[in-house]
Amino acid sequence: MSKPVLDVRELRKIYGTGEATVHALRGVSLTVERGDYVAIMGSSGSGKSTLMNILGALDVPTSGQYLLDGVDVSRLADRQLALARNRLIGFIFQAFNLIPRTSAVANVELPLAYAGVKPKERRRRAMAALDVVGLADRAKHEPNQLSGGQQQRVAVARALVTEPALLLADEPTGNLDSRSTDDVLEVFDQLSLAGRTIVIITHETEVGDRAKRLIRLVDGSIVLDRRQAPVLSAAGRHSL
Template identity: 70%
Template sequence: MTGRDAERSGAGPINGVEHVLDVRKLSKVYGAGETAVHALRDVDLTVRRGEYVAVIGQSGSGKSTLLNMLGCLDAPTSGRYLLEGLDVAYLDERQQAVLRNRQIGFVFQAFNLIPRTTALANVELPLVYAGVGRRVRRDRAMAALALVGLQGREDHRPNQLSGGQQQRVAVARALVTGPALLLADEPTGNLDSRSTADALALFDRLHASGRTIVLITHDDEVAARAERVVVVSDGRLSETARR
């Protein structure tokens, strides 16, 4: 089914309210019978355009499973997940890969940069996969690096950058396609206190500019920077704060 067909299936914004994310009764079960593990249980979550939401939970709480669902990296056992009003269940693997590349910007704890490649080439990578021409992708990558404050570092390889700078490259790469959603998985987990403060200040600026951010963390202080905090415990979600 195409994206247009999925939109016709009733996967549009609910009650005229525009949501970037709309998760309904999402569940994930691994295994079967007595050994079944219920990683997510009837999760409901909506995120409006421009919101900054932190999802917090301890190891084993289900937050990593939720991240995989939101990033279209795994399929739920039941329930629905709408991204930009589109029900991803109607997309085949190729269409989901295109959706991930164009609509979701990923920022990981481990940065996931290619070691022997420059900062510029790392940021260009999603545009290479999208088939964007060389000159255009270079211009967009340069702009993304400037946005995160890395002018003059375009030709540096990851081992020539600090941890905080590497994370900024990762954020630039996540932003270069102009995604609907910035999905950050423990983005400060490998940073020292100063780099953590810099990274969180960058997320604050991105939020102020209208970016939609969902940040996964186990750290209360990191979560407190978001305007909404959602707690995952035993596979269930509960909202605890709205700033």
């Protein structure tokens, strides 16, 4: 059996000191195999965002070990960490986080530019990624000319353009209406079918139902971890 994409052991995160100490994570252990589609659910304050930020190498745990594709991320220096974020992780934010006043295709190209891909190749791969999310015709639009759902799909294209081992999505549909939510979830379903490893954080059951595996987080600890048959949306309702 190949090594897991994600291997987290006894992860703890403590904010503040003294009486104001907050235990955001109280020893979370988790492994995610290649090709899995995991939804992490929990109410606000359950530590799911903290977990996601640590998984995305945006934050560091107070203690515990985090192996990403076999690499111990908690022991990496800034330079290697940047490399890991670039090559191994595709991060999708709740607030989209596209670079303002920069065209969609330029936004998607950005991670490739930091990876040192040549401009021509970069443009080709960015357009291919935009095509996957169904926005090839909006490549020249700037973020403020796109709807929320479109912006989030551009962000998904940006996350998957480097072919990362892991796609991480932090409440990707939190800022979207139901129709745009469907559009974005459709993209995730397709990516999962194509064999991508996806970890998604959400508090919406509708989103959680689509995943192959559901993890419920309460007060910084995992209380539920079960496999489920993903509920696929009616095929063809929204074309990609």
